[in-house]
Amino acid sequence: MRAPNPTVLVVGATGRFAGLVVPELVRRNATVRGLIRDPASAEKARRLGAPEVVIGNLRDPQSLEDAVEGVDGVFHIGPAFAPDEAAMGVAMVEAAARAGVRKFVLSSVIQPTNMRLKNHASKVPVEDALYSTNMEYTILHPANFMQNIAAAWPSVVRDGVFSEPFPKTAKLARVDYRDVAEVAAIALTEARLSYATLELCAGMHSREEIVSMMGEELGRPISAGEQTFGEWAANARLPYDDRQLQLLAKVHDHYAKYGLGGNSLTLRCALGREPRSLRSFIRELALQSAQIA
Numbered sequence: 001m002r003a004p005n006p007t008v009l010v011v012g013a014t015g016r017f018a019g020l021v022v023p024e025l026v027r028r029n030a031t032v033r034g035l036i037r038d039p040a041s042a043e044k045a046r047r048l049g050a051p052e053v054v055i056g057n058l059r060d061p062q063s064l065e066d067a068v069e070g071v072d073g074v075f076h077i078g079p080a081f082a083p084d085e086a087a088m089g090v091a092m093v094e095a096a097a098r099a100g101v102r103k104f105v106l107s108s109v110i111q112p113t114n115m116r117l118k119n120h121a122s123k124v125p126v127e128d129a130l131y132s133t134n135m136e137y138t139i140l141h142p143a144n145f146m147q148n149i150a151a152a153w154p155s156v157v158r159d160g161v162f163s164e165p166f167p168k169t170a171k172l173a174r175v176d177y178r179d180v181a182e183v184a185a186i187a188l189t190e191a192r193l194s195y196a197t198l199e200l201c202a203g204m205h206s207r208e209e210i211v212s213m214m215g216e217e218l219g220r221p222i223s224a225g226e227q228t229f230g231e232w233a234a235n236a237r238l239p240y241d242d243r244q245l246q247l248l249a250k251v252h253d254h255y256a257k258y259g260l261g262g263n264s265l266t267l268r269c270a271l272g273r274e275p276r277s278l279r280s281f282i283r284e285l286a287l288q289s290a291q292i293a
Contacts, residue, residue, distance in 0.1 A: 024185035089126030163225030173262025201262030
């Protein structure tokens with residue numbers, strides 16, 4: 001059953017990933033209230049489809065109280081590798097519960113109970129907080145985002161090499177965050193995903209398999225490079241401090257030893273269709289490159 005025209009607060013509505021949730025909600029007749037930190041981003045939030053914009057900070061409890069007032073649902077995704085990510089998430093859950101919010105969707109991470117990885121473990125207190133509320137929660141466990149490949153695409157086209165700081169044979173579960181956004185929007189506007197915890201994965205691929213797809217779509221060979229973490233991070237120009245980079249390095253160490261497992265069954269069921277494949281994602285990138293050229 002579809003909720004009629006709910007108002008949904010989207011945390012970080014202009015971000016790379018939350019920004020994908022906004023149009024999916026609009027498509028389902030939800031009114032989006034975007035929570036952003038920088039007033040200069042307000043117009044971008046409106047262009048994405050958020051007619052209501054509130055300026056706030058996840059570290060400011062009063063701004064959270066103001067942001068959730070009168071909304072039916074909340075979509076929350078925490079800032080990756082922030083030292084207080086868990087505290088910020090719990091604060092948002094508690095503010096929403098006090099305000100009588102009906103639905104709460106948390107974009108968590110695949111394998112959150114992998115306590116060796118702090119960016120995974122930081123999601124657990126937020127999930128735990130949801131269990132002690134009366135809100136209809138839906139917890140999303142997305143795999144590694146395909147959009148991370150898009151960030152490396154210009155160098156792939158330029159140099160003919162796709163590099164990551166772990167062995168080219170390691171298989172990682174990946175997902176197109178547009179599919180995650182669609183599941184989030186379904187959960188916030190319908191009842192069928194209430195109280196569900198959903199592993200969201202489209203498939204597992206090694207870098208050897210990925211460069212094969214890239215080569216076929218570009219019409220020329222692409223090789224699988226292997227860089228040290230330091231080399232890779234320098235080329236990626238990540239907006240992280242030294243502490244955050246150390247945490248990310250541990251994630252890639254884990255990938256090197258164990259890969260990242262995931263199963264597509266849940267995503268397929270939640271969407272009611274086949275998920276976007278990594279092949280189709282790479283094809284889109286190749287077509288965009290051809291149009292630019």
